[in-house]
Amino acid sequence: MACSPTRVVTLAFLSLMPAFVCDSATAQVSGLIEFSESGRLQRGIPLVSLASEIVVMGRDGWLHSIDPLQPETKFKSLEGQYEPLSAPELRNQLRAEFGKDFEVVATQNFLVVQPLGRGDRWAKLFEQSHRGFVSYMSKRGVNVRQGRFPMVAIVFPDRGAMYDEFKKQKIDVSRVAGIYSNNSNRVMTHDGGHLTSIIATVRHEAAHQSAFNTGVHSRLNDTPxxxxxxxxxxxxxxxxxxxxxxxxxxxxxxxxxxxxxxxxxxxxxxxxxxxxxxxxxxxxxxxxxxxxxxxxxxxxxxxxxxxxxxxxxxxxxxxxxxxxxxxxxxxxxxxxxxxxxxxxxxxxxxxxxxxxxxxxxx
Ligand SMILES: [Zn+2]
Structure with a gap:
């Protein structure tokens, strides 16, 4: 196991933050919206609107960066309130996304997507890590709140499959056994080696996910x-x-x-x-x-x-x-x-x- 240079992936907008003070440059979007990304219609709530970028929190907990100037960008305001997806809704969405070679194992706090027939060891590891985190923090007087989204962990069958997904999500890392991605709010790792050799990394990434989902860190600000x-x-x-x-x-x-x-x-x-x-x-x-x-x-x-x-x-x-x-x-x-x-x-x-x-x- 080794530390890696870029385990937490941050949004593009963090580098744009100084521009945020420029109100005249903002696009006017607020409330529940419907938008399309990669040809899929989704719903979410805009968190920040700039002339060149709208950051939307999806119902599945993703942070989407939309460029309103691109001709293929489509979004419209909807009536109604923003609600995160329920665990069963998100589970269905994950099944559709990953297909028949994967199963979705649900625990109290997680939806773990893994190749078929991997049993419950991954689900146990994530659940134990999270509970350990909550107890450790609570004992030290840290405010830990219930997260708004079920936490999603993706276990790919091997390193190659994991890196294919990183590429798809434009996540630029190398030599890692897993990551927590702030944009997708997911931990992604793989089952292609000995669990003992990547378990410390998984605990490290799981701690990021726990911290960002319980309010110990904010997903929307610039934490040192x-x-x-x-x-x-x-x-x-x-x-x-x-x-x-x-x-x-x-x-x-x-x-x-x-x-x-x-x-x-x-x-x-x-x-x-x-x-x-x-x-x-x-x-x-x-x-x-x-x-x-x-x-x-x-x-x-x-x-x-x-x-x-x-x-x-x-x-x-x-x-x-x-x-x-x-x-x-x-x-x-x-x-x-x-x-x-x-x-x-x-x-x-x-x-x-x-x-x-x-x-x-x-
Ligand atoms: Zn890290």
Whole structure:
């Protein structure tokens, strides 16, 4: 298992966010609409309308980006209220989408699409991961609400089939065992290898899905990556949701991240570690840097693990603060840093020292 540079796929509009303030450029669309995408008629509610892009939340939980200037784009307003699809409706839709070689297994929180005859191990894994997530967060005072949509997990028969789907959805990733896609709100993985080798990745992606569906993160705003990826990394070890005593803290640690940290930032209070913490607090660039992406995931893990284990009140507070920010607004560097200092109660350098001591104590 390995971290990957781009596990959470964000919408195109995030890069357009500064343009959102330009009201004169917006198309006038609101309320329930019907629109066509890939030749299929769908219903949804527009969340943001720009001259060149309308972002619509579909009844199935997808975030669609529609270009109103394209001649083939068709949409019209409808009477009535927006309602998410019920689990049986969504199940039927998934059956139609994936066809006779797949089955849809329903659990309390999930619809798992898998090749025929794979039993219930995937459904159990997703359900257990989600329950573990909810219990872990609740214990630390994090607000966890019931999601609006049944969570969908797609298990492809092998890597190739999974990558064909990524291509179809224009998801540009390589060397991954699975992803959570913010646009489709789905986890996608495959059953073509040994489950043990991809299980940590699946737990990581499932944690993203749980977080984005329970209000721990918002799907519509710009959450700092050290927070979203720190959460993903946090849930990779199985012991995170099964062992709760302080004496077993070491088992809850992400071993891969620990090894990366030891190698990249040896010793206590390494100034480069402090600099990495500062970089992650202020911006997401480190995640886009091929040479430092593993460091970014590992430092993000250390920051969130420290907060979760030692300062749960601040852990809950930073999650709440970032989830409540206004949607579709870019989170500027100065603001990220000022919010961090206010919510955590110290500057990033002081914080990095505490995280460093904590890592030494493991
Ligand atoms: Zn991730």
């Amino acid at each position: 990556k050290w927070i979203t990826e720190g959460i993903g990394q946090l849930f990779e070890p199985a012991a995170v949701t099964t062992s709760t005593t302080a004496s077993l803290r070491r088992q809850r640690a992400n071993e891969d991240s620990l090894q990366v940290l030891k190698k990249s930032y040896p010793g206590k209070n390494n100034p480069e570690f402090a600099q990495a913490v500062m970089n992650l607090v202020s911006g997401d660039e480190m995640f886009a840097d091929e040479d430092h992406v593993m460091d970014a995931y590992s430092v993000a893990w250390a920051m969130m693990f420290y907060l979760a284990e030692r300062q749960p009140r601040e852990f809950a507070a930073i999650l709440k603060h970032t989830a409540m920010r206004r949607p579709f607004v870019t989170y500027q560097r100065d603001e990220r840093r000022a919010d961090f200092e206010e919510v955590i109660g110290m500057n990033p350098y002081e914080f990095s020292r505490r995280v460093s001591w904590f890592l030494e104590s493991l």
